Amino acid sequence: MTKRKLEVVAEPDRPIIVTRRVLDAPRELVFEAFTRPEHVRRWLGPRALTWVVCDMDFRVGGRYRWVQRAPDGQEFAFHGEYKEIVRPEKVVSTFVFELFPDAEAIDTLTLEEHDGKTTVTTVTVHKTIEERDGQLAGGMERGMSEGYERLDELLVELSARQR
Amino acid sequence: MPAAALSERDLDATFAALADGTRRAIVARLAAGEASVTDLAKPFDMTQPAISKHLKVLERAGLISRRRDAQRRPCRLEPRRLQQVADWIGGYRAFWEESYGRLDEYLAELQGKEKKRDQKKARSRRRAR
Numbered sequence: 173m174t175k176r177k178l179e180v181v182a183e184p185d186r187p188i189i190v191t192r193r194v195l196d197a198p199r200e201l202v203f204e205a206f207t208r209p210e211h212v213r214r215w216l217g218p219r220a221l222t223w224v225v226c227d228m229d230f231r232v233g234g235r236y237r238w239v240q241r242a243p244d245g246q247e248f249a250f251h252g253e254y255k256e257i258v259r260p261e262k263v264v265s266t267f268v269f270e271l272f273p274d275a276e277a278i279d280t281l282t283l284e285e286h287d288g289k290t291t292v293t294t295v296t297v298h299k300t301i302e303e304r305d306g307q308l309a310g311g312m313e314r315g316m317s318e319g320y321e322r323l324d325e326l327l328v329e330l331s332a333r334q335r
Numbered sequence: 336m337p338a339a340a341l342s343e344r345d346l347d348a349t350f351a352a353l354a355d356g357t358r359r360a361i362v363a364r365l366a367a368g369e370a371s372v373t374d375l376a377k378p379f380d381m382t383q384p385a386i387s388k389h390l391k392v393l394e395r396a397g398l399i400s401r402r403r404d405a406q407r408r409p410c411r412l413e414p415r416r417l418q419q420v421a422d423w424i425g426g427y428r429a430f431w432e433e434s435y436g437r438l439d440e441y442l443a444e445l446q447g448k449e450k451k452r453d454q455k456k457a458r459s460r461r462r463a464r
Contacts, residue, residue, distance in 0.1 A: 178435055180428045189427060193435050197442040205438060205445070215437035218430065275344055294431075298347050 189296045199285035202292065203260035206281060212238075221248070232257055236265070252279070267296070345397065349420050352396035357381070358389050365399060365412040375410065 179192040195202055205211045209228045217223075217240050224247060225239035237251040249270040255278075256264035263281040275298065282293045352358055361375055376386040390410060393399045397416040401408045 176435070176439070178428065178432050180424065180431070189424075191427075191431050193431070195435070195438060195442060197446060201442060201445060205442060211441070215441045216434050218433050219437065272344060275347070292435075298350075 188298075191292075191294045193292050195290045195292060196288075197290060198288055199283045199290045200260045202283055202290040206283075206292075207263065225249075230254060230257070345416075346420065346423055348396040349398060349416055352392050352398055355389070355392075357386075358393055361386075361389060361393060361410075362398060362412065362417075365410060369402075369409045369411045371407050371409050 176194055179190075181190040181192075197205075205215065207228070207230050209226045212228065213223045213226045216238075221240040221242055223239070224241050225237055227238075228234075228236040230236070232254055235251065235253050237249070239247055239249040241247045251268055251270065252266040254263065254265045256262065261283050263279075265279050265281075267277045267279045269275065277296050277298045280295045280297075282295075284291045284293075353362070357379060360378070364370060364375060364378075372383055372386055372390065375390070376383050379386065390399065390401070393410075394401060398413055399410050400413050401410050
């Protein structure tokens with residue numbers, strides 16, 4: 173299988189991250205893959221993590237919670253609420269990484285189909301800086317979690333294997 | 336979605352700090368070495384208190400630090416924070432690249448199943464005829 177390119181664009185002046193990726197499947201199927209827990213747990217996140225919780229009450233106002241465990245026992249938990257659902261093209265939801273419960277982001281997932289292929293665009297907007305400015309404390313030394321270094325290594329290993 | 340995982344508050348503070356042209360210019364200037372508030376104020380049409388305000392934002396975001404050196408309090412760049420932002424974007428990319436790689440395989444598997452099911456149906460239809 174040829175590896176498709178993932179576009180990641182971080183806007184320099186705003187806390188917005190955009191990703192774009194083409195998938196070789198019709199939009200309906202991709203929509204299912206993103207919105208049903210039995211599908212999501214098959215692909216979302218690095219392979220090295222195991223799913224602990226994958227609850228998705230997929231309706232407007234419904235909530236989701238995902239917990240994944242790393243081989244060293246560390247757990248990563250995320251939750252949010254579905255704000256808008258336009259089947260099979262758009263989902264807007266909130267996103268909170270539970271290690272930093274005050275920091276909420278808004279995710280917009282958009283699916284477009286061309287010739288049987290689907291372009292997936294995700295836009296993540298972090299809440300306005302002003303809202304959280306008051307919460308900023310001194311001595312912010314929390315660095316990148318080790319998890320990411322491990323992810324990077326894993327990715328290198330994986331792409332090596334695919335070659 | 337996952338991988339928005341680095342301390343988002345730090346990240347936001349950093350993005351916010353870099354959202355301003357004056358502050359970006361200050362960061363660029365400090366990349367060349369330590370400087371005092373007076374030095375930093377020179378290229379801008381700004382009062383020292385205005386520059387100090389910008390420095391406070393950069394300091395809170397962890398992008399610069401200020402040494403206690405009597406009256407001077409020189410500023411210096413803390414390159415670690417910039418590196419963290421670069422790493423964060425890298426981590427985000429890694430998360431999604433791996434996830435999408437898995438999704439490619441999974442979608443192929445699902446579509447394979449659908450095809451098989453269709454073929455089975457077609458066969459049984461032929462048999463029924």
